[in-house]
Amino acid sequence: MIKRVVGIGAGGHAKVVLEILRNNPDYEMTGMLDRNKELWGKTFLGISVLGGDTLLEELFNQGMDHAFIGVGTAGNTKSRQNLYHLAKAIGFQFVSVIHPKAIIYPTAKIGEGVVITAGATINSGAQIGNNVIINTGSVIEHDCMIGDHAHIATSAALAGGVTVGLGSHVGVGACVRQGVQIGRNAIVGAGAVVVHDVPDEVVVAGNPARILKKRGR
Numbered sequence: 001m002i003k004r005v006v007g008i009g010a011g012g013h014a015k016v017v018l019e020i021l022r023n024n025p026d027y028e029m030t031g032m033l034d035r036n037k038e039l040w041g042k043t044f045l046g047i048s049v050l051g052g053d054t055l056l057e058e059l060f061n062q063g064m065d066h067a068f069i070g071v072g073t074a075g076n077t078k079s080r081q082n083l084y085h086l087a088k089a090i091g092f093q094f095v096s097v098i099h100p101k102a103i104i105y106p107t108a109k110i111g112e113g114v115v116i117t118a119g120a121t122i123n124s125g126a127q128i129g130n131n132v133i134i135n136t137g138s139v140i141e142h143d144c145m146i147g148d149h150a151h152i153a154t155s156a157a158l159a160g161g162v163t164v165g166l167g168s169h170v171g172v173g174a175c176v177r178q179g180v181q182i183g184r185n186a187i188v189g190a191g192a193v194v195v196h197d198v199p200d201e202v203v204v205a206g207n208p209a210r211i212l213k214k215r216g217r
Contacts, residue, residue: 014070
């Protein structure tokens with residue numbers, strides 16, 4: 001049975017997701033939602049932008065019961081988290097969007113609403129939580145654990161046994177040594193080399209990575 005899908009957020013990340021979904025005959029894109037009123041009534045890669053996320057309950061009642069989060073993150077994953085919980089409370093199921101050129105080992109476990117883009121590798125025993133982005137060319141080695149709502153950015157490399165906490169962001173090209181634990185809602189800066197554990201709610205950067213500040217300050 002074909003699943004009718006609503007995209008929540010019509011930005012750059014949503015373009016990537018839509019391009020992947022178009023190759024999957026199991027899904028029918030029925031519309032996009034975005035809080036930017038200037039997009040309402042227009043098309044986004046050929047898909048109508050119906051309005052804002054206040055329409056979610058109405059669309060669900062019309063039988064559009066699957067969704068993806070099209071909002072990316074530039075360090076702050078809160079918007080993705082909030083939209084996921086909003087739609088989930090209404091009853092939406094989230095599609096996991098996986099590019100055919102991603103490599104996922106059979107013993108890896110993938111959560112709900114995950115986006116895995118081209119060239120990413122998810123190795124043996126890795127566990128990927130719900131609403132996670134694993135971006136282009138990134139490497140998640142064996143036995144890594146990626147918490148819900150996290151974002152592993154383009155070409156980041158996580159060695160074996162790394163843990164990334166809920167809502168954290170690992171920046172473009174960052175490298176994380178084996179066994180390191182990254183806390184909840186942390187940000188690892190682009191190109192950082194992480195050789196020690198990272199606490200909750202901090203920003204780290206550099207080689208080796210050091211704490212720059214607490215989040216929200």
